[in-house]
Amino acid sequence: MSTDAWTAIRLTAALATLTTLLLLIVGTPVAWWLARTHSRLKPVWSAVVAMPIVLPPSVLGFYLLLLMGPHGPVGQFTQWLGIGRLPFTFGGLVVASVLYSMPFVVQPLQQAFEAIPERLLEAASTLRASPWDRFVSVALPLARPGFVTASVLGFAHTVGEFGVVLMVGGNIPGQTRVLSVAIYDHVEAGEFSEAHRLSAGMVVFALVVLVTLYVVNRPPRDDAERAR
Amino acid sequence: MIEAHLRLQRRDFRLDVALALPSRGVTALFGPSGCGKTTVLRALAGLERASGRIALDDEVWQDDATGCFVPTHRRPLGYVIQEAALFPHLDVRGNLDYGRSRAVSESSRVPLDAIIELLGIGHLQARRAATLSGGERQRVAIARALATGARLLLMDEPLAALDAARKAEILPYLERLHRELAMPVVYVTHSMDEVARLADHLVLMREGRVVAAGALADLMARTDLPLSRLDDAGVVIVAEVAEHDELHGMTRIEFNGTSMWVGPSTSLRGEQVRARVLARDVSVTRQRPTETSILNVLPVRLDSIERDQSTALLRLHASAAVGSGGWTLLARITTRSLDALELRPGDELHAQIKGVALM
Numbered sequence: 001m002s003t004d005a006w007t008a009i010r011l012t013a014a015l016a017t018l019t020t021l022l023l024l025i026v027g028t029p030v031a032w033w034l035a036r037t038h039s040r041l042k043p044v045w046s047a048v049v050a051m052p053i054v055l056p057p058s059v060l061g062f063y064l065l066l067l068m069g070p071h072g073p074v075g076q077f078t079q080w081l082g083i084g085r086l087p088f089t090f091g092g093l094v095v096a097s098v099l100y101s102m103p104f105v106v107q108p109l110q111q112a113f114e115a116i117p118e119r120l121l122e123a124a125s126t127l128r129a130s131p132w133d134r135f136v137s138v139a140l141p142l143a144r145p146g147f148v149t150a151s152v153l154g155f156a157h158t159v160g161e162f163g164v165v166l167m168v169g170g171n172i173p174g175q176t177r178v179l180s181v182a183i184y185d186h187v188e189a190g191e192f193s194e195a196h197r198l199s200a201g202m203v204v205f206a207l208v209v210l211v212t213l214y215v216v217n218r219p220p221r222d223d224a225e226r227a228r
Numbered sequence: 229m230i231e232a233h234l235r236l237q238r239r240d241f242r243l244d245v246a247l248a249l250p251s252r253g254v255t256a257l258f259g260p261s262g263c264g265k266t267t268v269l270r271a272l273a274g275l276e277r278a279s280g281r282i283a284l285d286d287e288v289w290q291d292d293a294t295g296c297f298v299p300t301h302r303r304p305l306g307y308v309i310q311e312a313a314l315f316p317h318l319d320v321r322g323n324l325d326y327g328r329s330r331a332v333s334e335s336s337r338v339p340l341d342a343i344i345e346l347l348g349i350g351h352l353q354a355r356r357a358a359t360l361s362g363g364e365r366q367r368v369a370i371a372r373a374l375a376t377g378a379r380l381l382l383m384d385e386p387l388a389a390l391d392a393a394r395k396a397e398i399l400p401y402l403e404r405l406h407r408e409l410a411m412p413v414v415y416v417t418h419s420m421d422e423v424a425r426l427a428d429h430l431v432l433m434r435e436g437r438v439v440a441a442g443a444l445a446d447l448m449a450r451t452d453l454p455l456s457r458l459d460d461a462g463v464v465i466v467a468e469v470a471e472h473d474e475l476h477g478m479t480r481i482e483f484n485g486t487s488m489w490v491g492p493s494t495s496l497r498g499e500q501v502r503a504r505v506l507a508r509d510v511s512v513t514r515q516r517p518t519e520t521s522i523l524n525v526l527p528v529r530l531d532s533i534e535r536d537q538s539t540a541l542l543r544l545h546a547s548a549a550v551g552s553g554g555w556t557l558l559a560r561i562t563t564r565s566l567d568a569l570e571l572r573p574g575d576e577l578h579a580q581i582k583g584v585a586l587m
Contacts, residue, residue, distance in 0.1 A: 119313045122275055125300040126307035128330035128376055133301075137326070141317040 008182040016158040019097040023105040031109035061167025105154040112146020236278040243436040253428035274300035306373025312365040314357035327375035363394040449556040451534040462506035510559035524581040
């Protein structure tokens with residue numbers, strides 16, 4: 001494969017890894033709050049988090065461009081910080097990816113947290129565990145399958161994004177030219193064999209990731225009664 | 229002394245109770261489902277927010293007057309619920325250590341080995357919660373609660389999810405706990421059998437209110453409480469084993485100057501046993517019966533009569549030896565017999581006791 005292809009693969013991996021890590025950090029408290037709250041605003045926040053599933057990526061990309069552009073509030077803030085402008089940079093791609101892949105991380109986490117019986121957390125509090133202690137010693141270990149699913153989906157979905165990348169990142173080799181954009185480029189240029197190599201690689205990647213996910217998250221036999 | 233004054237208003241449920249529970253022995257909160265007994269327990273633990281005041285001895289856990297509310301994890305209590313709630317991601321040992329490592333203070337740590345021995349779970353330590361039987365799970369849950377160095381043990385229907393065989397398996401451990409630990413226990417149940425076997429004190433609840441509270445023996449011997457309308461109404465006595473009749477497989481027990489023959493007991497002479505005398509197993513005669521197959525016949529004085537449609541509940545005072553104080557038992561007879569015998573309070577009668585259930 002060409003060095004261009006390897007650059008695109010490296011860039012894609014870096015973007016997906018960084019996005020997944022950020023999403024786990026940001027998404028965990030969001031998912032925990034959504035799973036535990038009795039707030040009347042819960043459906044509203046659930047909807048906000050789920051929006052990227054429904055919206056065309058171009059819509060998300062368009063508004064991100066406006067927000068992060070020189071006259072947008074985010075853009076002015078980043079310029080004030082001295083970072084400069086985010087559109088058409090790797091940093092901008094990360095921000096866009098975090099928003100775009102948010103539901104794929106938050107929803108599995110939220111479901112995992114919701115599946116933890118309240119009585120186990122109450123039991124932990126009667127065993128003298130503080131709220132933070134309960135979260136770390138009971139909720140996190142019990143939500144482990146949710147974290148596996150969230151990480152894999154977050155990573156894979158970031159690898160697979162195209163529309164938002166094109167809108168926010170453009171097509172700068174080594175900066176924002178990720179795999180999906182590279183494939184598009186090759187097809188446009190009529191370089192079908194290059195496009196084939198990358199596309200077939202993506203198909204294999206997707207299959208391997210999903211099979212791994214289903215194997216890892218298969219409930220172990222002796223935990224079948226775990227909810228009891 | 230555990231003092232609690234709790235009020236709570238929900239859509240169709242109102243709780244308003246004032247409790248003063250002794251700091252020794254087992255106090256049973258007893259009543260039909262929906263009477264608020266679990267809510268009281270959860271409020272004592274701080275899992276539910278009722279308004280009012282809760283104090284254990286001189287330690288205030290909640291006082292709305294001063295805005296004080298100690299969160300659950302800072303209250304030195306142990307809590308055991310019906311479903312045991314063991315952590316599925318830890319083995320038995322891990323569950324026990326979870327409680328112990330967060331114990332109130334170094335000095336209040338009960339030796340874990342003693343707790344494991346008390347509940348007979350030594351052989352289970354490497355097992356996962358999901359592989360335990362219901363009874364085993366409950367024993368581990370109790371041990372885990374004790375390992376926190378709790379000063380008060382709260383139990384919410386710990387046997388309700390178990391079948392009869394599992395109950396029979398775990399009750400001896402609870403009785404042992406009762407004998408060997410000085411810790412006060414508040415025990416929520418709707419099973420009269422568990423009350424009779426375990427409780428020293430009783431709080432009767434109904435529709436969010438306390439109907440009566442006091443020593444178990446006193447309350448069980450009253451005819452004006454809902455207890456007396458239960459099919460298994462009857463008194464509980466704590467008697468002493470006096471002799472064994474190996475030939476006939478029977479045991480004689482003595483209680484407040486009277487003596488009765490009961491089924492075989494494995495307890496040694498001089499040991500204390502609990503026994504129940506059900507009202508439906510007691511009948512009365514005016515003359516002392518002769519040549520009867522009933523082994524236990526006690527001279528009694530009729531204290532009071534509570535009569536309803538077809539049956540009447542008699543409150544009888546038994547005192548064989550002069551100056552022994554005596555005790556109270558109940559007898560349920562038909563109103564037809566009541567009228568035929570023209571029974572009046574103050575009558576001297578003989579109570580025939582068909583059966584005494586050792587527990």
